[in-house]
Amino acid sequence: xxxxxxxxxLLQQLIYIRRFGCKAAATTSTTxxxxxxxxxxxxxxxxxxxxxxxxxxxGREMLIRHPSLKIAIVEKENDLAKHQTGxxxxxxxxxxxxxxxxxKARLCVEGLKLSYDYFCKHDIxxxxxxxLIVAHSKEQVKQLDILYDRALQNNVPDIQIVEKHxxxxxxxxxxxxxxxxxxxxxxxxxxEVCKHFGKDFQKMGGKILLNFEVVGFSEMTESKGANELTxxxxxxxDKCLPTKYVLTCAGLYxxxxxxxxxxxxxxxxxxxxxxxxxxxxxxxxxCSTNLYPVPDPRLPFLGVHFTPRITGEIxxxxxxxxxxxxxxxxxxxxxxxxxxxxxxxxxLYKLCIRHFxxxxxxxxxxxxxxxIVRDLQKFIPEVTIRDVKRGPSGVRAQALDKNxxxxxxxxxxxxxGNIGKRVIHCRNxxxxxxxxxxxxxxxxxxxxxxxFKF
Numbered sequence: 001x002x003x004x005x006x007x008x009x010l011l012q013q014l015i016y017i018r019r020f021g022c023k024a025a026a027t028t029s030t031t032x033x034x035x036x037x038x039x040x041x042x043x044x045x046x047x048x049x050x051x052x053x054x055x056x057x058x059g060r061e062m063l064i065r066h067p068s069l070k071i072a073i074v075e076k077e078n079d080l081a082k083h084q085t086g087x088x089x090x091x092x093x094x095x096x097x098x099x100x101x102x103x104k105a106r107l108c109v110e111g112l113k114l115s116y117d118y119f120c121k122h123d124i125x126x127x128x129x130x131x132l133i134v135a136h137s138k139e140q141v142k143q144l145d146i147l148y149d150r151a152l153q154n155n156v157p158d159i160q161i162v163e164k165h166x167x168x169x170x171x172x173x174x175x176x177x178x179x180x181x182x183x184x185x186x187x188x189x190x191x192e193v194c195k196h197f198g199k200d201f202q203k204m205g206g207k208i209l210l211n212f213e214v215v216g217f218s219e220m221t222e223s224k225g226a227n228e229l230t231x232x233x234x235x236x237x238d239k240c241l242p243t244k245y246v247l248t249c250a251g252l253y254x255x256x257x258x259x260x261x262x263x264x265x266x267x268x269x270x271x272x273x274x275x276x277x278x279x280x281x282x283x284x285x286x287c288s289t290n291l292y293p294v295p296d297p298r299l300p301f302l303g304v305h306f307t308p309r310i311t312g313e314i315x316x317x318x319x320x321x322x323x324x325x326x327x328x329x330x331x332x333x334x335x336x337x338x339x340x341x342x343x344x345x346x347x348l349y350k351l352c353i354r355h356f357x358x359x360x361x362x363x364x365x366x367x368x369x370x371x372i373v374r375d376l377q378k379f380i381p382e383v384t385i386r387d388v389k390r391g392p393s394g395v396r397a398q399a400l401d402k403n404x405x406x407x408x409x410x411x412x413x414x415x416x417g418n419i420g421k422r423v424i425h426c427r428n429x430x431x432x433x434x435x436x437x438x439x440x441x442x443x444x445x446x447x448x449x450x451x452f453k454f
């Protein structure tokens with residue numbers, strides 16, 4: 001039923017576009033072999049596609065290790081951190097939720113410590129406000145205890161169980177049966193951190209090219225010596241960059257870039273919009289720490305929560321609704337190409353069928369946001385409908401396999417053929433990628449050194 005509704009909504013959006021003239025973003029995903037002349041003076045050892053936090057952190061890490069390398073970061077927007085990096089809740093995660101032994105678990109805990117050291121060294125505004133994960137029923141208490149054991153296995157620092165009568169000691173107005181306290185969880189502006197990584201990268205000789213949307217890769221035909229690699233040409237619509245190797249960290253477009261170099265389409269990126277509410281000025285005093293629900297193990301997202309921001313705002317949310325564009329920050333943001341891709345993808349229908357009821361609830365709450373207040377009142381009963389208003393939103397680049405399973409860990413792979421074997425793709429890096437970014441950068445740098453002999 002939900003799959004039928006989803007397909008019908010997508011078709012209705014396409015009809016609307018054709019009738020009223022909404023235009024899709026022009027994004028070319030076919031390999032291009034001509035159209036611009038390379039500048040031999042700007043040949044690089046490595047080109048990184050994507051100016052988000054993972055791309056910038058990795059460029060920085062590579063130049064720390066190999067100062068003589070010529071490296072460029074190319075970004076399709078007019079600034080760094082314009083999408084996932086700049087549209088998230090700003091939480092510094094401690095590594096509680098992730099499967100023990102997974103890359104997420106290991107790199108989040110490592111990245112947590114690296115991030116705080118970097119913030120302090122470079123005087124980046126941040127706060128260790130902590131986090132309470134609060135159970136409100138007996139069943140949630142059982143899940144909370146399981147989550148606590150997982151956090152211990154992940155070596156999350158200083159994690160504690162908080163009994164019911166002690167919860168007000170951590171958040172005075174918060175109600176619950178039991179909680180986990182994570183003192184290392186914090187808040188920061190990740191876009192600011194990303195741009196700081198970019199400045200470090202440039203100071204070490206790296207080059208950042210903005211307004212450079214990659215539309216394809218080709219192998220250049222110029223003759224080389226026996227021991228020299230034929231350069232790969234990284235194409236935008238009107239430029240190309242010669243390079244020996246490529247790393248893609250393209251977030252919302254990671255699957256399309258992977259296909260350009262011979263990779264399988266799966267896992268495919270499906271965009272989910274997370275919408276936030278803002279707490280009124282008069283009620284900000286009610287929340288001084290992150291307040292999270294116990295996640296339902298049957299569902300892929302964490303649920304609605306309270307998040308203090310470094311600006312002093314309190315964000316409430318997010319929900320999780322299917323977006324009709326990879327950059328679909330509002331319901332009216334529609335992209336024909338993205339809609340057609342989703343309509344053809346069987347994995348999306350399988351996901352929708354599996355999570356029909358919660359998916360429908362989130363769609364209703366997106367339209368009638370006062371329903372979200374009921375969830376918030378479980379934590380702080382004093383919050384009312386009059387205390388909230390619509391706030392910002394972000395789009396999560398969620399990798400989904402053909403069976404409708406959300407890919408639960410970071411994923412890196414390479415392409416095929418003469419070009420693909422010299423490309424590494426970051427295929428899936430959702431939360432906690434920002435917290436993990438410096439650790440991910442070390443992991444990717446190790447892989448680049450091993451695979452490409454830097």
